């Protein structure tokens with residue numbers, strides 16, 4: 001499955017699209033049809049993010065097991081918080097804490113993503 005690990009472009013594409021869908025869904029009225037559909041497509045992108053990230057992880061994690069492990073963990077946590085914001089928002093529950101956690105986890109995920117050695121590593125080891 002070389003196409004998954006030859007570069008990080010596929011992974012980047014999936015999480016950029018995922019973030020756009022997340023912000024779009026969050027901006028829509030809680031019980032609108034558009035939001036429901038956007039969230040369904042977003043859930044497909046969660047899977048694509050995990051497949052593309054997971055393939056990179058299994059290929060390259062021996063370079064630095066701890067930092068790749070943290071990248072994996074925080075990537076999953078970011079996705080988890082996206083889901084929490086949307087599901088709680090739909091139920092009319094408060095989302096402030098989950099927006100905050102989303103922002104923190106996204107920052108850490110981006111930090112490790114750009115720090116790790118593939119492609120853009122401008123926060124080098």
Ligand code: HEM
Pocket residue numbers: 008009011012015018049050051052053054056057058060068071072075076078079106109110112113114115116117118119120121
């Ligand atoms: C919303 C969630 C995620 C975001 C925003 C994100 C972001 C990033 C970024 C910015 C990079 C660096 C790309 C580059 O420099 O070319 C990257 C690479 C990577 N991501 Fe993710 N990611 C997410 C989810 C995940 C998940 C869930 C996993 C694991 C299943 C994962 C595993 C990886 C791996 C292994 C790399 C390669 C790191 C390297 O050596 O440069 N990511 N990601």
